[in-house]
Amino acid sequence: MSADDALLVRRCLxxxxxxxxxxxxxxxxxxxxxxxxxxxxRQDAEDVTQEVFLRVFRSLKRWDxxxxxxxxxxxxxVNRCRTWLTQRARRPELVEYLHExxxxxxxxxxxxxxxxxxxxxxELRPDYRLVFALYHEQGLPYEDIAEAVDKPVGTVKTWLHRxxxxxxxxxxxxxxxxxxxxxxx
Amino acid sequence: MNCLELQGxxxxxxxxxxxxxEAAAHLADCASCRELYGAAQSLTHGLTxxxxxxAAPLLTQSIVAAVLAERRRTxxxxxxxxxxxxxxxxxxxxxxxxxxxxxxxxxxxxxxNKALPQPEPPKLIQGAEDARTxxxxxxxxxxxxxxxxxxxxxxxxxxxxLPMTNLPVLKVDEPLDPAAKSLRQATQTVASGIEPIxxxxxxxxxxxxxxxxxxxxxxxx
Ligand SMILES: [Zn+2]
Numbered sequence: 001m002s003a004d005d006a007l008l009v010r011r012c013l014x015x016x017x018x019x020x021x022x023x024x025x026x027x028x029x030x031x032x033x034x035x036x037x038x039x040x041x042r043q044d045a046e047d048v049t050q051e052v053f054l055r056v057f058r059s060l061k062r063w064d065x066x067x068x069x070x071x072x073x074x075x076x077x078v079n080r081c082r083t084w085l086t087q088r089a090r091r092p093e094l095v096e097y098l099h100e101x102x103x104x105x106x107x108x109x110x111x112x113x114x115x116x117x118x119x120x121x122x123e124l125r126p127d128y129r130l131v132f133a134l135y136h137e138q139g140l141p142y143e144d145i146a147e148a149v150d151k152p153v154g155t156v157k158t159w160l161h162r163x164x165x166x167x168x169x170x171x172x173x174x175x176x177x178x179x180x181x182x183x184x185x
Numbered sequence: 186m187n188c189l190e191l192q193g194x195x196x197x198x199x200x201x202x203x204x205x206x207e208a209a210a211h212l213a214d215c216a217s218c219r220e221l222y223g224a225a226q227s228l229t230h231g232l233t234x235x236x237x238x239x240a241a242p243l244l245t246q247s248i249v250a251a252v253l254a255e256r257r258r259t260x261x262x263x264x265x266x267x268x269x270x271x272x273x274x275x276x277x278x279x280x281x282x283x284x285x286x287x288x289x290x291x292x293x294x295x296x297x298n299k300a301l302p303q304p305e306p307p308k309l310i311q312g313a314e315d316a317r318t319x320x321x322x323x324x325x326x327x328x329x330x331x332x333x334x335x336x337x338x339x340x341x342x343x344x345x346x347l348p349m350t351n352l353p354v355l356k357v358d359e360p361l362d363p364a365a366k367s368l369r370q371a372t373q374t375v376a377s378g379i380e381p382i383x384x385x386x387x388x389x390x391x392x393x394x395x396x397x398x399x400x401x402x403x404x405x406x
Pocket of ligand 1: 187189215217219
């Protein structure tokens, strides 16, 4: 994967348009997903996703080919989302779209559970939500998350554990608890 | 295992690990932890249900177009910078060549030096000249005043029609009559008036003599 990424990056640096498109397609869902999770707004998330890729290609020369490409791109995405959130905090009239994604889901049990988890995520502290999304949705290991959020691994683990406990507590309050008796025997 | 340890085990499971066997015993006895475990199972399942946002093809095209446009702009700017640097280097090279061609060689420098006017003499000489002139004019003025006073005395003497040849020789110690006293006083006044000037002139002359070795005195052949 890393060798593949390295080859793709080399082609991108030469200005090959097809390779640039391949790189965008390979990572845009991850970036967009994280942006939606952190910004709670599809249009904002798409704008930020575009900004992220512009920055990715601007600084592609500085990417360390010995490291995987995805965490590096996700670090840029985290930073852009944080900047966007800071700017949006100065525009309070734009904050009213927090549950947009959850509200648009269909109303069966699975959708209900997904909606509940998303609502729980939306209520988390931004730092907790960020590490939760990077770990459980983006599949990044603790070390890469620590680098992306610029915190020690211990802090990342603490934030993730607290995030999980808050979500679990909400699910329990809402009665979204699986039966466990026979599974443990 | 207590409730806190079970929470730790729960995180291990959510991290992809296995649930330890002793946790089952605790769950059987602790309703709170049992609920928490059930919620964790719901979370694990629910995470697979979360919608994976798919980027619209339009977004992909928009991103790629923006990246390529920025790349073109960057290349244009880089090309302009290279052009400007090359131009500046050419101008600098032309100026350097021109300067090298105009710089006189060592032989030329000697000729140029000969053609140049002689450097100005040291300013001390000029100052000494000024001082000499000032001293001369001052002395001349005092001498003139003295001469005028002498003329005045002579005219007074003429008016009195004194026989100049038969004038008695005055002895310094002898008491003088009032008229003679005034004449001697006048002489002393003139002498005492001139004295500071003569003293200054002597001092100035000594100074010039001391400073003279600094100047080269042209020798007469
Ligand atoms: Zn317990």
